[in-house]
Amino acid sequence: MSMPTLLQSEKGAKIALGLDLQGGLHMLLGVKTEEAIKSKVKSIASSIKFFAQSGDIIIDDFRLDEEVLTFTLLDKDEEKKIDEMLKTISGLEVTKETLHYTLSLNDKEKELIKAYALSQAVETIRNRLDQFGLSEPNVAKQGNDKILVELPGIKTAEDEQRARELIAKAAHLQLMAVDEKKRDRANTMSPIEASQYGDVILSDARGDNIRHILKEIPIIDGSMLTDAKVAFSDMHQPVINFTLNSEGAKIFGDFTANNVGNRLAIVLDNKVYSDPVIRERIGGGSGQISGGFSVKEAHDVAIALRSGALLAPVVLLEKRSIGPSLGADSIHASLTALISGFVLVSAFMLFYYRLAGVVANIALIVNLFLLIAIMALFGATLTLPGMAGIVLTIGMAVDANVIINERIRELLRQGMPMAQAIEHGYENAMSAILDSNITSIITALLLYVYGTGPIKGFAISTIIGISVSMLTAILGTHGIYQFFMPRIEKSKNLSLWFGMKRSH
Amino acid sequence: MEFFSQHKIYDFMKVSRFFIITTLSLAIFSIILFFAKGLEYGIDFSGGTIVQLKYEQKAPIDKIRDDLAKDKMFSGALITEFGSPEEVQIRFASTSGNVSEDVGDKVRLLLNETGKFDVRKVDIVGPKVGGELRQKGLMAAVLSMLGIMIYVAIRFEWTFAVASIITLIHDVAITTGALILFHVEMSLDVLAAILTLIGYSINDTIIIYDRIREELKSTKDMDLMHVINISVSKTLSRTILTVLTVFFVVLTLYVFGGEIIHGFSFTMLLGVIIGCYSSIFISAPFLKLLGFSVEEYKNRIALKEKNKIEKVKMRSQYEKGTV
Numbered sequence: 001m002s003m004p005t006l007l008q009s010e011k012g013a014k015i016a017l018g019l020d021l022q023g024g025l026h027m028l029l030g031v032k033t034e035e036a037i038k039s040k041v042k043s044i045a046s047s048i049k050f051f052a053q054s055g056d057i058i059i060d061d062f063r064l065d066e067e068v069l070t071f072t073l074l075d076k077d078e079e080k081k082i083d084e085m086l087k088t089i090s091g092l093e094v095t096k097e098t099l100h101y102t103l104s105l106n107d108k109e110k111e112l113i114k115a116y117a118l119s120q121a122v123e124t125i126r127n128r129l130d131q132f133g134l135s136e137p138n139v140a141k142q143g144n145d146k147i148l149v150e151l152p153g154i155k156t157a158e159d160e161q162r163a164r165e166l167i168a169k170a171a172h173l174q175l176m177a178v179d180e181k182k183r184d185r186a187n188t189m190s191p192i193e194a195s196q197y198g199d200v201i202l203s204d205a206r207g208d209n210i211r212h213i214l215k216e217i218p219i220i221d222g223s224m225l226t227d228a229k230v231a232f233s234d235m236h237q238p239v240i241n242f243t244l245n246s247e248g249a250k251i252f253g254d255f256t257a258n259n260v261g262n263r264l265a266i267v268l269d270n271k272v273y274s275d276p277v278i279r280e281r282i283g284g285g286s287g288q289i290s291g292g293f294s295v296k297e298a299h300d301v302a303i304a305l306r307s308g309a310l311l312a313p314v315v316l317l318e319k320r321s322i323g324p325s326l327g328a329d330s331i332h333a334s335l336t337a338l339i340s341g342f343v344l345v346s347a348f349m350l351f352y353y354r355l356a357g358v359v360a361n362i363a364l365i366v367n368l369f370l371l372i373a374i375m376a377l378f379g380a381t382l383t384l385p386g387m388a389g390i391v392l393t394i395g396m397a398v399d400a401n402v403i404i405n406e407r408i409r410e411l412l413r414q415g416m417p418m419a420q421a422i423e424h425g426y427e428n429a430m431s432a433i434l435d436s437n438i439t440s441i442i443t444a445l446l447l448y449v450y451g452t453g454p455i456k457g458f459a460i461s462t463i464i465g466i467s468v469s470m471l472t473a474i475l476g477t478h479g480i481y482q483f484f485m486p487r488i489e490k491s492k493n494l495s496l497w498f499g500m501k502r503s504h
Numbered sequence: 505m506e507f508f509s510q511h512k513i514y515d516f517m518k519v520s521r522f523f524i525i526t527t528l529s530l531a532i533f534s535i536i537l538f539f540a541k542g543l544e545y546g547i548d549f550s551g552g553t554i555v556q557l558k559y560e561q562k563a564p565i566d567k568i569r570d571d572l573a574k575d576k577m578f579s580g581a582l583i584t585e586f587g588s589p590e591e592v593q594i595r596f597a598s599t600s601g602n603v604s605e606d607v608g609d610k611v612r613l614l615l616n617e618t619g620k621f622d623v624r625k626v627d628i629v630g631p632k633v634g635g636e637l638r639q640k641g642l643m644a645a646v647l648s649m650l651g652i653m654i655y656v657a658i659r660f661e662w663t664f665a666v667a668s669i670i671t672l673i674h675d676v677a678i679t680t681g682a683l684i685l686f687h688v689e690m691s692l693d694v695l696a697a698i699l700t701l702i703g704y705s706i707n708d709t710i711i712i713y714d715r716i717r718e719e720l721k722s723t724k725d726m727d728l729m730h731v732i733n734i735s736v737s738k739t740l741s742r743t744i745l746t747v748l749t750v751f752f753v754v755l756t757l758y759v760f761g762g763e764i765i766h767g768f769s770f771t772m773l774l775g776v777i778i779g780c781y782s783s784i785f786i787s788a789p790f791l792k793l794l795g796f797s798v799e800e801y802k803n804r805i806a807l808k809e810k811n812k813i814e815k816v817k818m819r820s821q822y823e824k825g826t827v
Contacts, residue, residue, distance in 0.1 A: 168603035340756040443703030454692075
């Protein structure tokens, strides 16, 4: 069963090589889940604002301060309407002083948002990498706020760069209104001053020196996006066409109808890509992002938009990238160690124990094949420390045979007949072998639980190796002796069978 | 082939006092060294960045150093040859948390003029992750010793368990001390080696304990010293042979396994020898130091047997309904 791995055939279960052996990229990303809470509050703000506008409810002094939202209601008659609307938002904590509202999210909701942001980030990154066309990307949650990304398919620095940018891209699309009254002050106003007017200053995608002053609360949020595709403009420049869902389309239609002549900014990841003047009501809920993308960039941005925005930004906590040439060197080095270790140990066993050594060596070979087969069946990954584990298994597996053979020799020296000595030798050796193997397995298990990445591979190969060795080195060799027992009894040649000096 | 005479009983107890004092003070010295000087933690545990390059010709280390100095990020970078004259390793403490920016690209740009090279490896470990890994490593080491102690206590006696743990601590301490002296960096691989040693060096101790237990059952000899001498002598060949086979494979790993796995194989190489020595000279004699008494042990066994027989008797009486 280990044949598919050894021959590298097309069919059958094979051992997958770890990133350290085949080259690739391993990253541990931290998710800033607290950012997700901020953006959730922001989107609540958007929907309250839209609700108020469509219901002709006048709200004043609408402020967003990190995670707290405040506003004042002007007309007391509208209080009931607003209160009912607020009730539909889950996890919202509302404090009211006469008509001044302060809104924030409760702790339970915050935890939910954090958990959702993490699982959403895992999903999103997985989607993006799948669409990028890499072979077998592995994206998994780790703990409360970490994501493990493993990309074995990466071979060149350029691919790696694109994959990393794709992962990190927030892909947060916002459509925001330009504050027409203060447009000419965009380059002079400070961010603090802008926030007093409920505005925000963002720079242009073409360069940081071009600035735009926009209403802080966006009209439309990326969550209303359903599709994004690369297309080409009249000037043959790559652009991205996006489509909104029905809710987004309605808000977009209403907004454009009411703001003809004003500007609308298309903002991606806090950079303004364009700010066209609205000429007429735009129905159908589709728009376009243009702004000097290269074809590859446009392709990657479209993937990122399609697979959804990251609710929370990610940071790099750990990165290990291994070039394919280093991986090949490591395979070569560890194989050399494996083969020479095997030759050395089996030669020693042969010289020291003669035929008993041959028996032990047969068990050792079977042990190695079984180890490879089991690892392939369980889909285990072979890492460089894993290879070290296999090499170590060679040394440890024959230990059992050494213990057994020494016991047998001891009994033979006392003058016991060979058949009997073999049986008793196995019996006497059993407890020591079991005890020593179990303690080895205890530490290997702990290494698996507390180890990371490649070290887990070491733990797996030693656990399987030691377990299999109990089968092959004890039961297997015992079987061989029993098979040859009639001959052993006849020959009485202690030197040939157990490598003992003739003087005994 | 035979290495050891099986009839000779070596007097290990006579020399054990000398060995115990020498190596326990060596172990204590290692522990002091550990706290005074500390291990050299690799980036796995301290956080930092490692970039490994391979040039097509001999690596111009001085030129690399000059060119890297142009960027503040590489200030204090340690640039060393790695395994062969063509390969260099650049190591520095700062890390970049930005996913889309890459140190590899930066190095490629800065070292553009130093010749043709290939960026073979970039490892970045953030300080937070480093701390976590250190904690996990310590946890695994403590738990595996505890696990072994409980197992030995169940299978043998508590004195055996305590003696075996002292032996293990002795092994780990001296190995760690040697790592400090030889300036071997503490990496994940080295930690794995130390944990493997904990599981492995107990093996020979167990072989000896197993023999002592067996000997205690059959012998009428009440002198522990004598029992230990017999047991250690009789198991001497297998203790050394089993270590020898593992030593062979670890040696091949050390010689052929490549630069990356050097830390692992070096630690194993040292540890296997120390573990073998301590099994013979420390683990068994320590039973004597802990006040293990053959007579009490025999009494305990006898009591256990008696209780067992009593129980069987009681049960059969119950079953027959005679009570």
